[in-house]
Amino acid sequence: DFKNPKTFNEKLIYRILYDRSEIYTFLADKLKGRIFVAGILSGSKDILKKDSPLYKDIDSLKEELLKTNECKYLPKLYGIYDNIYDINFSILPDSFVLKTNHDAGGYVIVEDKKEFLKDTKRFSEAMRKLKEHLEKNYYLIFREWHYRGIKPRIFAEELLKNEENGLLDTYKFHIFDKNDMKNNYVQVTTDRFENYQRTMMTSSWEIAPFNFIYEIPTKIPPKPQSLEAMWDLALKLASPFDYVRVDLYQNKDKIYVGELTFTHGAAIEQLVPGEWDEKLGALWHQKRLVDVTK
Incomplete structure (x- = not known):
């Protein structure tokens, strides 16, 4: 019942169908985000107001976007491009990642620029992948409304790696309640590209009694060194919203x-066990960012 949602996934669908605030579109854009x-994080109280840069066209925001490099919690932004032919590899560092701002999966990891440019097969495949993603409207896949209006761009960003030269694990904070931490959970994603593992953890770092899609694991993942600071960061970023998932990376004392x-999982990820769909739904006290015509 999407007009009177009770479960977590019903409430995600409600957000897609009825809470069509342009704020969601701005923040789903990986650049405007x-x-x-x-x-x-700088304490601005006006960032979501109508005179915010978020409401401006992406092409007028290059200077504003490069200024975000001053924020220590963001990977360095090296360049923004309309298409693959605009990428000036000569001024990019030895390692970086190329991403599209409007969808999922549109990325190319470059660990060694010289090797990458020398390998013509790999290079052409990478450029073809980015071109295909650039031409794709992600909204058409799952009908997540907020992806529809993002103007597609490619950008080059800092490649985040740990001490062992591996990619950082992801910590996805599901924030339902800013006042009671036991109602919030963190989804720990490890070995994203080789041996994908997902574990839901409580705020006290115990395995939660549910998972999305996957069975509940028994092994507790290592507790990140900066967990408390990560929770503080996630709560600040979630402060304007009734529910949001805040994705963070951590490397020792550095948080990104x-x-x-x-709309986690495009609202199609089953809860294991199924009763937790309703339990998580009960934690989400909905408030629309905007009223829309029914």
Whole structure:
């Protein structure tokens, strides 16, 4: 019942169908999202107001976006491009990642620029992948409304790696309640590209009694060194919203913000066990960002 939602996934669908605030579109844009993160973490109270840079066209925001490099919680932004032919590899560092701002999966990891440019097959495949993603409207896949209006761009960003030269694990904070921490959970994602593992953890770092799609694991993942600071960061970024997933990366005492996700799993990820769909739904006290015509 999407008009009177009770479960977590019903409430995600409600957000897609009825809570069509343009704020969600701005923050689903991986580039404009940087402006929100830098603004909130610098104490700005006006970042979501109508005169905010978020309401401006992405092409007029290059200077504003490069200023977000001053925020210590964001990976360095090296360049923004309309298409693959605009990428000036000569001024990019030895390692970086190329991403599209408007969808999922549109990324190319470059660990060694010289090797990458020398390998013509790999290079052409990478450029073809980015071109295909650039031409794709992600809204058409799952009908998540907020992806529809993002203007597609490619950007080059700092490649985040740990001491062992591996990619950082992801910590996805599901924030339902800013006042009671036991109602919030963190989704720990490890070995994203080789041996994908997902564990839901409580705020006290115990395995939660549910999972999305996957069975509940028994092994507790290592507790990140900066967990308390990560929770503080996630709560600040979630402060304007009734529910949001805040994705963070951590490397020892360094924390980086990945993105904010408003419709987790496109509202099609089953809860294991199923009763937790309603239990999580009960934690989500909905408030629409905007009223829309029914």
